[in-house]
Amino acid sequence: MWATLGIVIVAILIIMAEVPSLIKNKAKRELWVFSVLFVIGVGLSIARGLNVSIPNPLDVLIIVYKPLIDLLTSLLHS
Template structure:
């Protein structure tokens, strides 16, 4: 619980520091990307802080390429 509160507190501090500058400069696209990345990163950090199992994207990529490499290797041997 304290980990989540700490992560949210840091995220709020980042928002307080960065968002006024982006609004003042009228950087709407950058603000959208900033918001999405901050929400994604905050969510992943909270999940990791709560010891939840976070899937690794490399596992799926390796699964696809392993089948492909096995298929190609079968022709070469």
């Protein structure tokens, strides 16, 4: 609970520091990229603060490439 509140407070402070300059410079693309990455980062941080198990991105690559690795290994060891 306290971790989530702390993350939200820090996120609000970062938004207050960064977003006005992006709006002032009319940097719409940068604002969109900042917003998307920031929401993902804050969401993951809150999940970690609540002890939610977050899968490792490398696990997805292992699942995708494991059949190919097994095939190549079997071909090379034959």
